[in-house]
Amino acid sequence: MTAKRQVAEELAAEHSAVLGGLLREREALLATLDRVAALNGTARLIRETIGTHSGFVAEITAPEEAVIRWMSGTRTDALQDLAVPIGQGIGGRVLALGRPVRVNDYVSSPSITHQFDAQVRGEGLAAMIAVPIVNGTETVAIAYAAMRERRDFGDDAVKSLEAIAGEAGRALKLASVAEADRATALSAERLRMQSALHDSVGALLFSIGVQVRNLHEDISDNPALESRLRRLEGDVSAASRALRESLLALSESSPERALPVELAEHCRSFQARCGVPARFVQLAPVPRLDAERTGLLVAAVREGLLNVEKHADALSVVVSLLPSEEGVQVVVADDGAGHRGEEPGPGTGMGLRSLAERAARLGGRVSLVRDDDDGCTLRAWVPEPCRRR
Numbered sequence: 001m002t003a004k005r006q007v008a009e010e011l012a013a014e015h016s017a018v019l020g021g022l023l024r025e026r027e028a029l030l031a032t033l034d035r036v037a038a039l040n041g042t043a044r045l046i047r048e049t050i051g052t053h054s055g056f057v058a059e060i061t062a063p064e065e066a067v068i069r070w071m072s073g074t075r076t077d078a079l080q081d082l083a084v085p086i087g088q089g090i091g092g093r094v095l096a097l098g099r100p101v102r103v104n105d106y107v108s109s110p111s112i113t114h115q116f117d118a119q120v121r122g123e124g125l126a127a128m129i130a131v132p133i134v135n136g137t138e139t140v141a142i143a144y145a146a147m148r149e150r151r152d153f154g155d156d157a158v159k160s161l162e163a164i165a166g167e168a169g170r171a172l173k174l175a176s177v178a179e180a181d182r183a184t185a186l187s188a189e190r191l192r193m194q195s196a197l198h199d200s201v202g203a204l205l206f207s208i209g210v211q212v213r214n215l216h217e218d219i220s221d222n223p224a225l226e227s228r229l230r231r232l233e234g235d236v237s238a239a240s241r242a243l244r245e246s247l248l249a250l251s252e253s254s255p256e257r258a259l260p261v262e263l264a265e266h267c268r269s270f271q272a273r274c275g276v277p278a279r280f281v282q283l284a285p286v287p288r289l290d291a292e293r294t295g296l297l298v299a300a301v302r303e304g305l306l307n308v309e310k311h312a313d314a315l316s317v318v319v320s321l322l323p324s325e326e327g328v329q330v331v332v333a334d335d336g337a338g339h340r341g342e343e344p345g346p347g348t349g350m351g352l353r354s355l356a357e358r359a360a361r362l363g364g365r366v367s368l369v370r371d372d373d374d375g376c377t378l379r380a381w382v383p384e385p386c387r388r389r
Helices: 003-033 035-050 089-097 117-123 155-218 223-251 255-274 291-312 350-361
Strands: 054-062 065-072 083-085 101-103 128-135 138-146 278-282 317-324 327-334 365-370 376-383
Touching: 035 054, 035 065, 035 138, 035 155, 065 089, 065 138, 083 089, 089 101, 089 128, 089 138, 128 155, 138 155, 155 223, 255 278, 255 291, 255 317, 291 317, 291 327, 291 350, 291 365, 291 376, 350 365, 350 376
Parallel strands: 278 317
Antiparallel strands: 054 065, 054 138, 065 083, 101 128, 128 138, 317 327, 327 376, 365 376
């Protein structure tokens, strides 16, 4: 082998290793941003980490039921899409107790029910562990590890499976945030499309309609042309109705989506108006609020952005939305050096004072504080309906 060829092969091997690493990083990133990828990857990770013959994951599809969706190392589809009600089998017991359950031989274990013995026998499984996958305080899925022979799983195996379940829970939380961000971006784009269609196509149809009506009034001695104008007027009217229906469909948004879309639009408008980067971040899904609470949070963000525009001399702004203390909180944080000579608080300025009073009537609160780095942070929190404090 020539030296030149050896160098080329070494370089190719190095590039191959780098590419392999990038592909693995891509797969890991997708697993944190996509719920299905996260759970499917969890099933594979169970086998690789614990060394069991199979691993599978069931998602919670109802308050008292899980369905096995993702499997690795199975030989049949006996367990695929198997619905597991609370209390039944090993997974149902985990769902009922909220803690790990293990058996050394599924079909003969006295500690579980046996509605699914046929499916377990069909897959040829014996020893099994199952643990809850938790997002916050809620069980959202169940992770299983199984062997094809009897075995007494020790505490180390349970701890390993719990660690994998913990990683899966964190990945699901990130995936839910990413999904909320994607849905918010989609709803915001629909809102922009609605506005653009209304201003362009809607205005054009209105103009055509007016011109057709004017021509119709000017021409009274040409029946053929009058008939054509009437048909054209009818077509314009039909097109206007279709446009209105399309605009209505574009504007439809579920209540839980309306708040983040509104906040994202305020950030976009602020950035376009001031040239200061403004980013909206939803840190987790938030509970549904009524119109009064939603209006207060939107008004707080609008007031916070207005204060930044007037006083902060900021380089960037971040608006955050998150669940907090059995309620919902918005945060407007800037990195500006403004507000000099002031002591920010709920009563700083008429707008903030009014917001604080509105929030208090709902059992909420509004605060404005100066950060250590000279920026300011405005927070507005409201409790969920029927949870006033």
